Amino acid sequence: MTRSYIPLNALRAFEAAARHLSFTHAAIELNVTHSAISQQVKALEAHLNCQLFARVSRGLMLTTEGENLLPVLNDSFDRIADTLDRFAASQRREKLKIGVVGTFATGFLLSRLDSFRRRFSHIDLHLSTHNNRVDPAAEGLDYTIRFGSGAWHGTEAIFLCDAPLSPLCSPLLAGELQYPADVLKFTLLRSYRRDEWNAWLQAAGERAPSPTHPVMVFDSSITMLEAAQAGAGIAIAPPGMFTHLLNTERIVQPFSTQISLGGYWLTRLQSRQETVAMRDFAAWIATQTREAQGD
Template sequence: MTRRYIPLKSLRAFEAAARHLSFTHAAIELNVTHSAVSQQVKLLEDQLNCPLFLRIPRGLALTPEGETLLPVLNESFDRIAQLLDYFAGRKVQEKLKIGVVGTFATGFLLPRLSAFYQKFPHIELQISTNNNRVDVAAEGLDYAIRFGSGAWHGTAALYLCDSPLTPLCTPELAAQLQHPTDLLNFTLLRSYRRDEWTAWLQQAGGPQLPPTHPVIVFDSSVTMLEAAQTGIGVAMAPARMFSHLLRSGRIQRPFCSEISFGSYWLTRLQSKPETSAMREFAQWLSAELVANTDLNNSAEMQKTTTGSSL
């Protein structure tokens, strides 16, 4: 069989462009021009006799062939780097690429990274945050921590924890919220889910939300709580992921009633075999969630006594 030789720089250009879904961002990473990345990808497509990208108006999308090639290259480049470290006399580090929805990252994961590295100094975490929209294959991720039902096509999902939503606001606004009806006096903040406030008000025995009521929509709960701290309105957010703000007193929870739209899950592609680093991370994360009182003890939520007991 004739062996096919493909330039390494063509594979590198494709791998970077596929991770970013952008020739421009790949060029910045590789310190070359946009044209150079485009040419190397075109050369690779010609040699493989198949398209690897779909050129769409808003950027790039991987073809099925590109989705198949990307994880193989990710793993191959990582193995090459580990072997070179070994030859250089350095201790081999296991890399773990994780995509995390921003709320879980700031509310739980990031404050515990120091403890993780003390226990697993041989694992190098590469963390990227998102607003719950992630492409595990295209980004070359080992794991993605997502919020939802746990059902994603071609994905294995490990349940992590529930994180129901409830109104959160500044102490000044909380003092004015004695009953859910009082919420109609304030701007309401929510995520892309249109029915969050409607569902919560119905469960809490509150009024219907008028169609013209002022609402501000955010693509991130983290950003939403930054806005809520300015006093602009009342946020519908997962209190358990903002226990640090509740403990500090900068944010209060005026009502006990909460509503669930999903849970947090640790997910990976079913086609991707688990590495020892992946197993160690999953076991550590599950143990931390079980032991964490912020997620299991409602007393830690510091519900204000000035509001309703709903």
């Protein structure tokens, strides 16, 4: 069977134009003319039999096909560059891109990164944080650490650890909490998951808050705990991820009742081919969480 090959220049022209959403800026970056970029993109569109850009009044906009192609090219070009860099340096180096939900990053991962670096000095770790809503394909992530049930479409997930939730607040507010129902005297701080406080109060044998009860919603538990320290209300979050605050008594856990609505998972898109560096990281983080739970 005869295979049809796409010229690398056409792919590079599209990738640069898609990043800049401008043929002019792409031409400057690649040191060619505006016309050359336009012709390369048209040739690629003809080869793929689809339109990659829509021309709008403000310039360019990616079509659905263009949005699907861009992260694939970004990943491919990154891997080519990484391989060439390793050849140039005459040493085996690998890059690993991990997206981590912020709470797990600050509460668990960051304090252990030196251990990873010492053991796997040949791996360049690139970390980004997210608020549990992330697009691994668009961001070119090898692994994503998320909170949830472990069920994400098109994804393989490895369970890392449970993350039970409990009220956390400032010592000043804790002094006014004698019974679980007393949390309803204050503003309730929570994530975008609506069921957290209802589930905890039910587990504590208390009624759910009224629909009009004052609530503050946060997209990050880290920010939520900053608000709790300032006395803005009572937060519900995983105490195990905030031991640094509990140990210094900037935050206290007024009640022992905890609920489990999910855990932390190491996830990989099924379309993402696993590398040696990825397997090394997966084994390392699994060992770290297992040992921490043992402690």
